[in-house]
Amino acid sequence: MRKLILLGLLAATVAPSVASAQSYGEARRSERQLREEKRDLRQAQRYGDRRDVREQRRDVREARREVREDWRDYRRSHRNVYRGGNWRAPFRYTAWNTGARLRPAYYSSRYYIADPYRYRLPRPGANLRWVRHYNDVLLVNVRTGRVMQVHRGFFW
Incomplete structure (x- = not known):
């Protein structure tokens, strides 16, 4: 009962x-x-x-x-x-700009956004991946490490 x-x-x-x-x-x-x-x-x-x-x-x-x-x-x-905040990474926050070159630790597969459509991000092209860096989202060329696009404060 x-x-x-x-x-x-x-x-x-x-x-x-x-x-x-x-x-x-x-x-x-x-x-x-x-x-x-x-x-x-x-x-x-x-x-x-x-x-x-x-x-x-x-x-x-x-x-x-x-x-x-x-x-x-x-x-x-x-x-x-839309949850933001508790994003833990083995490096400090850096405000990356377009054209900057990242070390592979910053865009390794564990930081990829697996489903960009869920976040209403455009489809990445060949050799490009959306990567989360704290509350920012970066479009990174995984072959060269270059940042192609930056969305600051994406995850509030």
Whole structure:
């Protein structure tokens, strides 16, 4: 009986969080709707009266707030993707710039980002790998060790 009650309580606490999880597609759709509302506002400013413009501005503000909340929900429900911080490496942090040459210890296979699509990074070309360096992401040519591209603070 006790296990059944605990199982029911666990299901009651997990179900709402699963139902409210925001998908990437939903967040993108709300962003697209915001762009459409902004376009409508510009048209209303050109051709409409002041009352319509005020209402449109209010709608755009609300849509902007909803988009921020949607992305916040998406990041909250996908914490494992956006987690930063405890990145341990056998070397100190260095702010690398494009064109710098790295030693192989900095871009060994243990620091590769295995699935760049999960992080919405573009597909690396031949002999290129996305490498995590603390909270930064570097696109490194693994043959020469040259940094091709840098995204600072990618993992917050």
